[in-house]
Amino acid sequence: MYPNLLMKRARLTPNRIALRFQEKEWTFAQLYNDALEFAEKLHAKNIQPGMRIAVLASSSPELVFVLHGCMQLGCELVMLNERLTEEELSYQLNDSNSDFLLVDSHEKRNLEFVKKFSFGDVQAGKRNVFEIENEWSKNRTITIMYTSGTTGNPKGVRQSLENHVMSATGSALNLGVQPNDCWLCTMPLFHISGFSILMRSVLYGMTVNLHTKFDAEQAIKEILNGFVTQMSVVAVTLERIITVLEEKNLTFPSSFQTMLVGGGPVPLNYLERAIERNIPVLQTYGMTETSSQTTTLSSEDAIRKLGSAGKPLFFAEVRIDGKDKIGEICIKGPHVTKGYIGAAESKNPLVDGWLHTGDVGYIDEEGYLYVVDRRSDLMISGGENIYPAEVEQALVKHSAVKEAGVVGRQHDKWGQVPVAFVVLKDKVSEEELKEFMKNVIAPYKQPVDYYFVDQLPRNASNKLLRRELLKYLNEN
Amino acid sequence: MYPNLLMKRARLTPNRIALRFQEKEWTFAQLYNDALEFAEKLHAKNIQPGMRIAVLASSSPELVFVLHGCMQLGCELVMLNERLTEEELSYQLNDSNSDFLLVDSHEKRNLEFVKKFSFGDVQAGKRNVFEIENEWSKNRTITIMYTSGTTGNPKGVRQSLENHVMSATGSALNLGVQPNDCWLCTMPLFHISGFSILMRSVLYGMTVNLHTKFDAEQAIKEILNGFVTQMSVVAVTLERIITVLEEKNLTFPSSFQTMLVGGGPVPLNYLERAIERNIPVLQTYGMTETSSQTTTLSSEDAIRKLGSAGKPLFFAEVRIDGKDKIGEICIKGPHVTKGYIGAAESKNPLVDGWLHTGDVGYIDEEGYLYVVDRRSDLMISGGENIYPAEVEQALVKHSAVKEAGVVGRQHDKWGQVPVAFVVLKDKVSEEELKEFMKNVIAPYKQPVDYYFVDQLPRNASNKLLRRELLKYLNEN
Structure with missing residues (x-):
């Protein structure tokens, strides 16, 4: 209890x-x-x-x-x-x-x-x-957040009280806690990145400075006034903050202690520019299934280990599965979900107690995790996860579409944006498809470009080979 | 795990x-x-x-x-x-x-x-x-520490891994944690006050500055050099530090954050003088059975609630049993011992999940605990617990002693010192008894004075009435 x-x-x-x-x-x-x-x-x-x-x-x-x-x-x-x-x-x-x-x-x-x-x-x-x-009760379900996977249908991830408490405790033992802490929350509360700030707040006795949406100018103003001590960002919002600081030739005050950067890969260039602006960036690796952070850099390693997502927090364990140094990132600990609800309830996300993330990474000789690539069936656009299978399922709902394959194209601002490869059975224009998709899936998931092709690359067991589509994209 | x-x-x-x-x-x-x-x-x-x-x-x-x-x-x-x-x-x-x-x-x-x-x-x-x-395993026994009770025989208290971890976590959420924390440990490591510093150290990544024994001059020197951020003391050691500071007209630097004062009652006068010297005193109430702190003042209440032992730490609960406002202090939480080992193994220290401490106190309208009196069968001398029954048992081992009753006399420096009331069956001098006791119990437990009496005050069921002895002491 x-x-x-x-x-x-x-x-x-x-x-x-x-x-x-x-x-x-x-x-x-x-x-x-x-x-x-x-x-x-x-x-x-x-x-x-x-x-x-x-x-x-x-x-x-x-x-x-x-x-x-x-x-x-x-x-x-x-x-x-x-x-x-x-x-x-x-x-x-x-x-x-x-x-x-x-x-x-x-x-x-x-x-x-x-x-x-x-x-x-x-x-x-x-x-x-x-x-x-x-x-x-420790096992009580506090929150359910949906996240998709290879099947296309989003699955409801159960986050228990113990998950949230142990996540917040592990974070405290890494980042520290002080009575005057104040976390600036511009992340949506329906995401674990935002909700976990609320949980830390009640455990630590910490102020949450809440913004309805991210606004770089407003965030900077609050940090410069000295009240805010922590903030969570994703790559795209970090970059906007840096750009404004650069334009105005400003740096952050020493009262600001932690800029937690998560939600996908962060270009090394952003991290270096952040340090120039006295932004104490600490990269983290977390997900819905782990109720926020699993690994986070500590402040003493912030510069020496730039680019790493840090070490597993006190109560967390990470191992790399596979034959090579680089392999699948697997996670264990009291912050890991006990399972799904709804249609996916019978699926156990753990194998022998370990969460197999599908993400790819390695651990260096000092124990620091480097995330090389998020799972091949996941793209991250401005911190939001997009599962290709989900977008493909939406596309084939159109009567003219026979098959679809979706992959992420690199994008300077958003990290990745989805593009679609479509095999038609009837004639339809790109504009018609775009219009159709508006009602089916969220704007950030909608393909920005469509390629009409005769067939999709598949392996012997007919599995779509998205890597082949990526290759095609990079060559053209 | x-x-x-x-x-x-x-x-x-x-x-x-x-x-x-x-x-x-x-x-x-x-x-x-x-x-x-x-x-x-x-x-x-x-x-x-x-x-x-x-x-x-x-x-x-x-x-x-x-x-x-x-x-x-x-x-x-x-x-x-x-x-x-x-x-x-x-x-x-x-x-x-x-x-x-x-x-x-x-x-x-x-x-x-x-x-x-x-x-x-x-x-x-x-x-x-x-x-x-x-x-x-959470339930693994890390330490066993002996503490006496009404029976006279010390009982081995089992402190599990969970006890230690939850104690350290609760303390962190109250006092805060920072990467440069350094706790000065002059308390014996065989006491929970000292051992708990070692546990906090590994959980927090905190430096322990270890002294073999308490030395006010040395402690002050370490604090003035700015490395030490926390220290645990009992009333008598706090007073010695204050006195040295007063003699040298010194105050503590702001780098020093917490002077945790436990191990029995602390005269209000000490607390007030401490504040004059910029010592951030926080009173705490803890014991062997709770693997260190149960309640502790928070820094924001240190002055306003001077004299209180604070509120229960995050994972702890305290209630007062009895009909009046003042009653027996009862404690619940993951930091409370699961039980004893050895001869006392079958005794359950908990009643319906609550540890009945025998200590007397009240909770004010804002939720702050005030410890009015430690259990009537316990005296505290310089932070060490002395159980009268244990001293009485030692006395009756002498062939000339028929019965003995031991109570604590107030003492300016040590808080309390034991004095003995003895009924003889054969002639023996006070000096002989003192000499005998040296081999039987620890020096700090040995009575400083002996009263030879004809009989001891007992109730109908022949239970020794130590309160009557106390009255006699106060009147003479």
Whole structure:
């Protein structure tokens, strides 16, 4: 058992600032009160402990109250990605067997779901008290986040309380913790990169400085004013921050301690330019299945080991599978998911206790991990994961498309962007396909270019050879 | 499972300073190597994983290697208190069923024990490799420390790996952790106050600055040079530090962050004088059964809540039992012992999961614990626990003594000192009794005064009423 995290934190340091958003601040005592109020209002809508609640919203203080409110009520959170299409969202709602859907007032899509409330609907209702739990089971599901794979259908990854607590603890033992810590959160809360900041906040008694979306100028301003001590970024957002600093000839103050860079490969050039601007960049390697960081550089190695994703955090283990030095990255530890929910529930993500990531890397003689390539069936565009199989499945839904193959093309700003190879059975234009795809998958997943081909490269067992498509792309 | 703590730490930060003693320093890599060497030499002496090893030694770097060596070999450590008599030590050696006894070269007593080695014996031997465990079971016994109770016979308290890890983690979430932390250890390593510093060190990657014994001048010198960031003291050692600072008109530098004051009540006057000298005192309430701290003040409350022992650390719970506001302090959490070994093995220290401490206190409206009185059958003298029943048992071993009652008299320097009430069956002088006691119990436990009385106050069921003796003491 662990203590009820927010209740405990509110008792320990009620007057510390928990949340800062624009000009407003909430202490931990206020956050706990607001979360409880929301929980009681949810309860009045007949939402019961143990239910699964899907949440679709932009980052805002209200979303933070909602997430903590659901946790206080003992519900499991299905974290929906705002950028998905209705079709994609419907799949996740059904697959997760969600009992209710909560949406914020920005949500304009008319998602069909029987038990749906806006945050405003809930706030306007009455309160209904329930018995607050002082202790929470370690194995309790806190969050469910969907991530795709080779099959194309996204799978709901279960993140337990122990996963989140051990992730935050391991991070603390590497990055350190201080009473005046303040983490700038511009990452979406529906991603583990954002949600894990909320969890660290209650465990450490740390302020979360929340932005609805990433804005380089705004982020820099907050860091320069000296309040912010940590921030999480992906390659593309790091680059924008560096560029603004370079343009204005500014450097970061020493009050800023950690720029955690994750979510895919980071060009060495960015890291070097960051150091020029006194940005203490620490590369990390994490994923939904590991509730955030598995390996992270420590500050003393930041420069000497530039380009490495660091060593496994205290409670984590990493090994490389395969015959050569470079092989598949496998992960073990109390931060690794216990499994999936929904259609993928019977699939065990672990083999003998190890998560086989499909990512490729090596460990140097000093124990530092280098991620050479993310899994061949994954591309990362601006920090968002895109699974080719998912885009291919979307394409073949069009009646004119016979087969499709999708790969990532290198892109200076986004890292990678998807392009499609299509075999047609009927005539259709590129424009028509693009229009069709808009309703099927999220904008960031839509192919930027289409190649119409007679056939796709396949191996003897008819498996699509995406590497051949990549070769073709690089040669043309 | 947790990782093998020292192995993991040596892999994470091999070049950080783990231990500093006088002018010498050891990195974590060196500490791990030295511990492994000692473990292999122990193994060559036929010491096997799972065995119980009693250790009797003063604080020294060698003792640190020995303790870590035993842990690497998978042995359980019985931590013997140097200040005990041969008779007391023999009891603990037998009760714990220790397989081997290790003593340092300072140990002049000729303790009879079949399987006894000096550290030098082991160091001089050859090495015998064994299979090092990468992971350690949470429930593994790391240490056994003896503490007495109402029965008079000391009981061996089992401190598991989980106890130590969760204690260190809870402390980190309260005090913070930084890569340049350095804890000055002048407490004996056979006490939980000292041993817990070693455990924090490997978890945090923190330097331990080790002193063989407390010396106020030396401690102040180390703190003024700016390396030391934390220190643990008891009331009497805190007072000596304050006095020296006052005499020299010195204050502590801001690099020094935490003076953890535990081991019994602390006069408010000490705390106030400490603040005058810029000593960031944080009172704590801990004990052997809770593997160090249960409650500790946080830095932001240090002055406002002077006199309180703070709030329960993140993973700990405290409640007050009884009908009134003031009652028995009860403790729950993953840092609480799972039980005793030896003669007391069948006694469960927990009732419904709660440790009933016998100590008396209250929790104020803001959740801060105030320890009003340690258990009535316990006195604390210079940070050492003395159980009256144990001293009484020692007294009645003298052929002239019929009955004895022991209570603590208030003492300006030591907090309390024991005094004895004795009913004689034959004639004996106070001097003879004092001489006799020297061989039976440790010096700090020996009564400073003797009252010869005709009978002892007892209740209907013949239970000794120590409170009546206390009253008599206070009136005379």
